[in-house]
């Protein structure tokens with residue numbers, strides 16, 4: 001049973017007009033408290049229809065069940081491009097946090113938004129580094145539509161989270177709006193196959209890491225070999241805590257850019273996905289869907305702090321993610 005906090009967003013996300021100002025401020029403060037303590041929480045009442053979540057889970061499961069040779073046809077022609085299918089053995093998330101583990105025991109499908117305006121921000125040389133066409137496999141049918149509907153629904157949730165967060169941080173409710181209105185959020189469908197051979201020492205489904213962006217909005221499922229967060233003292237002590245990932249809800253966590261932006265007020269906590277225990281390993285495949293909300297590529301992330309108190313130099317949103325992608329990729333795709 002997971003012990004991370006649960007926040008019911010329905011007073012804002014399912015209420016007409018986004019809820020009353022008092023409800024929104026209360027939720028903002030709850031988010032602030034949780035992000036200062038642990039930076040991981042479950043959200044209910046999030047407004048994303050169950051059918052939208054199920055449709056993407058179903059098509060993603062169908063895709064990963066295809067023969068490897070067919071999945072490999074969805075590998076991008078340019079190695080390292082964050083689109084399409086990425087096979088086992090390519091990525092080790094721990095390398096982004098200066099740990100050196102063997103590759104993660106997962107395969108994934110990486111995608112971004114389906115379309116964007118014909119404007120230089122998106123179509124210039126720099127824009128094309130972030131706005132990259134998706135690479136859809138021939139099968140299953142309906143994959144593109146399911147992913148686009150999910151992306152749009154969770155994008156609304158992400159924007160609401162940013163507004164409530166701003167309230168909780170005591171800044172203008174719309175502070176993040178113009179830093180996120182042309183965002184470069186990517187999504188990953190992570191598939192952790194059943195384990196028929198023992199992992200090598202130090203090898204996990206996903207090595208210990210922090211995420212890179214603002215909020216990661218994760219939809220998972222509860223099977224052995226799941227998500228764990230490393231707590232930093234406080235009421236949980238210093239431990240690895242199991243995070244329940246109920247497919248009806250989302251688990252939200254803070255990424256590095258949000259930690260930097262809030263000048264360490266909010267925690268970008270280390271997390272990992274562990275291997276299933278012996279005995280369960282052969283029947284514990286797991287699917288997770290991660291929406292990595294990430295600001296406009298040209299947004300400067302400057303600590304919200306009084307002059308002289310900033311703990312980090314400003315960094316551009318896009319450059320920070322490029323660096324992390326380079327650090328975590330072990331092999332050519």
Ligand SMILES: O=C(O)CCC(=O)C(=O)O
Nearest residue numbers: 190206220227273288290
């Ligand atoms: O699969 C999960 O539960 C988490 C995956 C994760 O942490 C990531 O992809 O960054």
Ligand SMILES: [Fe+2]
Nearest residue numbers: 209210211271
């Ligand atoms: Fe992560």
